[in-house]
């Protein structure tokens with residue numbers, strides 16, 4: 345999406361996310377901040393935690409539960425799933441039929457003109473997405489992540505803050521790459537794999553595998569399809 349596009353949008357943080365790690369919706373906060381910095385109006389935040397209704401998030405009103413999204417359909421409102429958990433974003437996107445998804449790019453991120461970003465994807469401050477990169481739908485390119493030329497990033501991926509993907513890396517759908525992890529050129533991270541913070545990936549990581557360390561080693565398998 346071109347910078348400076350001024351749509352209205354609704355950003356949401358689900359209770360499932362809170363329950364899944366107690367991280368308190370930090371990702372939602374950064375998503376709202378990014379939308380505001382990009383010159384957008386945040387018309388509402390939807391959150392399943394009743395304690396948050398009536399409050400505000402960086403000035404944006406928390407209007408009610410996620411199910412209230414239907415109220416905003418056909419009102420020139422676009423949505424972002426402001427939830428760090430990949431499985432939760434995937435599940436909610438499948439439940440929210442008819443939604444027009446926004447793509448958020450912070451004005452101080454760099455996305456080369458030949459790179460493509462799928463709907464619902466967010467690119468936070470300081471991130472760099474180089475030529476010919478393909479990024480799927482509902483991906484998080486978190487703060488200061490670097491995605492080098494020709495990388496291919498599947499749907500539902502989360503590249504945490506400071507991730508460094510060298511050229512032509514492939515990241516399978518749903519993979520999570522921890523903060524500061526490095527992947528050397530041409531390697532593949534499998535579908536729904538997890539790479540720990542600070543890892544250095546020098547070999548392909550199979551689907552549904554958790555790996556960490558320097559160099560990264562597979563430590564265990566992850567539960568498969570939901």
Ligand SMILES: CC(=O)SCCNC(=O)CCNC(=O)[C@H](O)C(C)(C)COP(=O)(O)OP(=O)(O)OC[C@H]1O[C@@H](n2cnc3c(N)ncnc32)[C@H](O)[C@@H]1OP(=O)(O)O
Pocket residue numbers: 486504505521522523524538539540541542543554555556557563
């Ligand atoms: C803006 C943002 O905040 S974006 C979000 C960013 N979040 C992250 O980057 C989190 C990334 N998560 C991690 O790195 C996690 O530690 C995970 C996913 C690797 C955890 O894996 P788990 O298997 O659950 O590890 P667990 O916590 O049980 O620890 C097991 C062992 O691995 C070690 N370990 C855990 N993570 C790492 C890591 N990243 N690198 C090296 N060793 C690690 C632990 O010290 C522990 O060692 P011990 O058995 O000798 O005591």
